[in-house]
Amino acid sequence: MVQAAISTAETTRKETGSGLTHSRLIEFYRLMYLSRRIDDREIILKQQQKIFFQISGAGHEALLVAAGMAMKPGYDWFFPYYRDRALCLTLGSTAEDLLLQAVGSSDDPSSGGRQMPSHWGNRKLNIVSQSSATTTQLLHAVGCAEAGRYFSRHPEAAAKHEGDYRQFKDVHFHGDEVVYTSLGEGSTSQGEFWEALNTASNAKLPVVFVVENNGYAISVPVEVNTPGGNISKLVANFPNFYFAEIDGTDAVASYEAFTKAVAHCRAGNGPALIHGHVIRPYSHSLSDDDRLYRPESERKADALRDPLTKLEMFLLREGVLDEQGIKRLEKAVDDEIQAATDRVLRAPLPTVASIRKHVYSEDLDPTGKLFDTPPAPTAETQERTMADLINTCLRDEMRRDPRIVVYGEDVADCSREEYLKSGAVKGKGGVFKLTAGLQKEFGSDRVFNSPLAEANIVGRAVGYAVRGMKPVVEIQFFDYIWPAVHQMRNELSLMRWRSNGSYSCPAVIRVAIGGYLTGGSVYHSQSGESIFTHTPGIRVVFPSNALDANGLLRTAIRCDDPVLFLEHKRLYRETFGRAVYPGPEYAIPFGKAKTVREGKDLTLITYGAVVPRALQAAQRAQREMGIETEVIDLRTLSPYDWEAIAESVKKTSRVIIAHEDMLSWGYGAEIAARIADELFEYLDAPVKRVAAMDTFVAYQPLLEDAILPQPEDIVKAIGELRKF
Known part of the structure; x- marks a missing residue:
C-alpha cells in the first residue's frame, strides 16, 4: 500500500554501505514513523478516555527496527520489554494488533484484554508474553536458548515434543535460532540481569541482550543506577560476548551492530550485548510528568537527536526519498492508523465469563490415560x-x-x-x-x-x-x-x-x-x-x-x-x-485426598509430616478416650479435595485442621473458613486448628519440639473438641 505511493526512482536497490538498500531504508522509516504515530494515537485515545493506560516507545524506534530487520520472525525467539513497539511492528505485528491491546479487546492477540498496552505477545511471531516486571524476561530468554540448543542436539526430543503437546504443533526447530531480549538501563540494577549474563556467557548461548539506555528509569537518572554511568564498562569482561555500544538513534549504525551481533550468535560463538543510547521524548508513561524532574534544556537537547528526524534527513540527503515521497509515505501510514483505530473502537470486549479461563490447563491428563492407574504387579516386595x-x-x-x-x-x-x-x-x-x-x-x-x-x-x-x-x-x-x-x-x-x-x-x-x-x-x-x-x-x-x-x-x-x-x-x-515400587505408569490425580484412618466421632484434616503425628494422636485418643478420629491426608493443597472434606465433616460433625506451618494466616485458615461458611449446619462444635507457634523454628531440640505441633497437641485438641 505504502510502496505503491513511492516512485520507481525512489526504490532503486542502491546500497548504502550498510547492507541497507534504498527500499529497505524506506521500509525502515515507514516502520519508525508507524511506531511513533501509534504512540501519538494512543495518547489521544487516553485523553479521550477510550483507553486506560499508555506507555510509549518513542525515541527507541531506530534501535528496535534495526533489531527486527536483523532477525527472523517466527524463527528466532523474542522476550521484549514495554518500549519495544517498533520491534513488534517490524516482526509483523500490525497497528490494529497493538491498538486492540490498548482498548483491551477480546481480539487482542497478546492477552485478550488481560494486560496493559505495550505488554507484547504473539504466538505466530515467537514473541513470548511479557509481564510488567522488569528484567525477569532475560532469564526466560536464557532458558529458551538452552531449550533450542537442546532440541537441535536431540532430535528424538524434538519429535516427542511435536507429537505429544497440542499447543506446540506449529513449533519447529532450526538449530541456529537466536533469542532476543531487552531491558532499560535502569533494569540492569536487578540481580536477574547479572544472573542471565552469567549463564549465557558460561554456556555460550545465542542470546542478544539489548540495553535501551534513554538515560532514565522513570525519574531516576542513569548515574544513580549504574556505577560510572555506563553499563558497557561494567560487563566488558564477560567472556564469549559480542559487545557494541552505539548511538541507538542512528538507524544505519544500529542495523550494522545488530547484523554483527546476530551473526555472532547464529554461528554459535556465544551471546551478544548491544548498548544503545536512545532518547525518551515523552514522559515515562501518561501517569508520569517528566517536567517535574527534567529541565527544558535537557528535553530540547534530546529533541535534536530524535531518530525519526535523523532518518528523514538522511533519506533526503542521500536522495532515497524527496519531500513529496516522505509526505506520501506518512499519509499512507496515518490513513492506516486511522482505519485501524476505527475498527478497534468497534472491536468486542472480553466477557465476564472468560475471567477464569486459562488460569490452569483445561486438561490435567494430556495423554488421556494417566489417572487412576493401579500399581502394576511386580516381583519386587522390598519397601x-x-x-x-x-x-x-x-x-x-x-x-x-x-x-x-x-x-x-x-x-x-x-x-x-x-x-x-x-x-x-x-x-x-x-x-x-x-x-x-x-x-x-x-x-x-x-x-x-x-x-x-x-x-x-x-x-x-x-x-x-x-x-x-x-x-x-x-x-x-x-x-x-x-x-x-x-x-x-x-x-x-x-x-x-x-x-x-x-x-x-x-x-x-x-x-x-x-x-x-x-x-x-x-x-x-x-x-x-x-x-x-x-x-x-x-x-x-x-x-x-x-x-x-x-x-x-x-x-x-x-x-x-x-x-x-x-x-x-x-x-x-x-x-x-x-x-x-508401583511401576512406571502409576499416577495419582491432583485434588484427591486419602482417608488414611476411618472414624465416626471427629475429622482431622492434615498433610505432610503431620500425617504420621496425626495417626499417632488418633490412636492415643481411641485408646485413652474412646474417640474414633477420621484422618484425611489432603496430598495436594491446590487443588484440594473439598468433596472428601465435606463428606467426612457431615459424618462426624467435628473437625480439626492440623499443619506444621504457623497458625495465623496458615493454610488451615481457608479450610476452616469454608467449613464454617458451607457446612455450619452440620457442625456440633467450633472448627479447631493445631499448628506451629507464630514464630521461627529454633535450633535447640527442646525449643523446636515446643514450637512445632506434636502428637500430644493434637490429642489435647481432640479431647477439647469432643466435650462439645
Missing part, C-alpha cells in the same frame, strides 16, 4: 523410602520423555564429568541424594548443576517450558526459595492466563521443606506453603509417604501446569510410609 521412589519416578519419566531436564544446586553427580568417567568420585546427586545416578544414566545435557541463584533456576525453567521442554528443577531448601518467588508469582504461574492461553509453563519445582529435624534451626526448617496456595495458576503438592510421592510426582511431570512439589525432609527416609 522403599520416599527418597527412593522419588528418584525412581524421575528415572522412569526421563526414560519415557527425552524433553525432561533436571537441574538445580548440587543435583548432578559431578559437574566435572571426567571425574565420573574415570571413577575418581562416586557422585553426589543432591544434598539429600534424590537425584543420585541420574546424570550418569542420562548425561550432562539432561542433568546438571545451576549457579547458586534460585531466581536463575526458576526463570530459566520458564524459558525451557515455553519452548516446549519439561524442566524438573530443584530448590535445595524451601528456606531459600524466596529469591525465586518473583519468578514464580509474576511469571511462571501467570504465563498461561496473561497470554490468554497462547503460552504455558509446565515446569515442576521440587523443594525440600519442613522441620522436625532436631537441629534444623531457622534456615533449614521453614514451612510456608500457604504463600503459594494463594497464587493462582500453580499447583501445590505435598505428599506424606513414598507411594503418594511417586504417583503425584508422575502426575506433576505429565500435566501441563506449573507444579510446586513439596517434599518433607523428615519423611525422605522415615520408616513410616515406605512402599513397594
